[in-house]
Amino acid sequence: MHEHSYVPALGFGWLTRFYDPLIAVTMREQVLKGRLIDAARIAPGHDVLDVGCGTGTLALLAKTRQPRARVVGLDGDPAVLAIARRKIERAGALVELREGLANAEPVFAPASFDRVLTSLVIHHLTSEQKREALAAIRRWLRPDGELHVLDFGPQEGAFASGVSRVIGWFDGAHRLRDNWDGRLPALMREAGFAHARESGRALTPLGSVSFYEAKGLAG
Ligand SMILES: C[S@@+](CC[C@H](N)C(=O)[O-])C[C@H]1O[C@@H](n2cnc3c(N)ncnc32)[C@H](O)[C@@H]1O
Numbered sequence: 001m002h003e004h005s006y007v008p009a010l011g012f013g014w015l016t017r018f019y020d021p022l023i024a025v026t027m028r029e030q031v032l033k034g035r036l037i038d039a040a041r042i043a044p045g046h047d048v049l050d051v052g053c054g055t056g057t058l059a060l061l062a063k064t065r066q067p068r069a070r071v072v073g074l075d076g077d078p079a080v081l082a083i084a085r086r087k088i089e090r091a092g093a094l095v096e097l098r099e100g101l102a103n104a105e106p107v108f109a110p111a112s113f114d115r116v117l118t119s120l121v122i123h124h125l126t127s128e129q130k131r132e133a134l135a136a137i138r139r140w141l142r143p144d145g146e147l148h149v150l151d152f153g154p155q156e157g158a159f160a161s162g163v164s165r166v167i168g169w170f171d172g173a174h175r176l177r178d179n180w181d182g183r184l185p186a187l188m189r190e191a192g193f194a195h196a197r198e199s200g201r202a203l204t205p206l207g208s209v210s211f212y213e214a215k216g217l218a219g
Contacts, residue, residue: 006076006101007124007172009054016080020055023120032150032202032209033058036117037065039199039213040148044068046114051102051137052076052121056084059095062117072113076101103132108140116141119150120209123179127187130178134191138216145216147193152179153201153210179210188214 009019023029042048042062046069050059053073063071073095075081081097088095100107103125116137122130137147178187188196193214200211 007175008077009080011172013077013079016077016083019080020057020083023057028202028204029057030061032204033061033119034065035200035202036119036148036150036211037062039211040115040117040146042066042069042115046070047112048072048115048117049074049108049113049137049140051116051118051133052124053084053097054080054120056087056095056097058117058119059084060088060091060093063093063095064091070096072096072098074098074100074102074107102136103129106136110139111142112140114142114145116145116147117149118147120152122149122151122184123176124172126175127178130184130187131191134187134193138192141216143216147188147212147214147216149184149212149214150209151184151212152176152207153184153198153212154182155180155208184210184212185214188212192217 009016042065044066048062048069048071050062050071050073053059053075056073059071059073062069073084076099078099081099084097098107125133141147178184185196185198194217196214198210199213202209
């Protein structure tokens with residue numbers, strides 16, 4: 001069964017307006033998102049897609065770090081995209097925004113992007129949606145392109161598992177299971193990516209997050 005819907009940024013639509021201040025405090029946002037962008041080595045002329053761009057922080061940071069790249073943000077939630085649009089306008093940046101679901105629609109033509117970034121999105125998807133979204137992302141990537149992911153990964157220690165239960169309440173523990181069990185690299189390989197691996201971890205007050213990377217077929 002395909003679920004053609006999305007979980008809002010904080011689990012409930014009415015919380016979306018509090019997303020930026022909450023995440024800035026709990027996720028060391030600039031540091032972790034900066035690390036994801038560094039790993040992606042975005043070059044001038046690259047086409048870059050941020051899947052589940054939310055309020056646009058990562059897409060804006062990517063554009064600021066590499067102004068000569070084209071940056072596109074995709075999200076299924078029109079309310080969060082309205083916040084992103086205001087932020088991007090205030091920054092005077094040229095970041096394109098598209099409304100659409102990564103797992104349900106052929107949003108972009110095949111081989112449209114050199115880099116796909118995605119932060120704190122995959123744990124919002126069921127296993128089936130993860131497979132569909134990763135397959136779509138692989139199609140959108142050029143053969144020598146790269147996927148760079150920041151999301152919850154395996155949790156360590158009693159503190160982390162306690163916190164994980166809170167995240168599970170907001171975002172749905174059944175959707176987080178693949179993340180907590182370290183299955184994202186296997187799901188990436190299943191979707192046709194090469195060299196899928198966890199490249200690092202960081203501890204946040206909301207639990208351990210992992211950095212993942214994978215290459216398109218020519219990688
Ligand atoms: C927790 S927020 C993360 C936002 C941003 N990437 C960040 O790191 O702050 C998850 C975002 O993914 C979006 N989302 C969830 N499922 C999606 C899907 N299937 N396709 C596109 N966007 C989706 C939600 O609307 C939400 O904005």
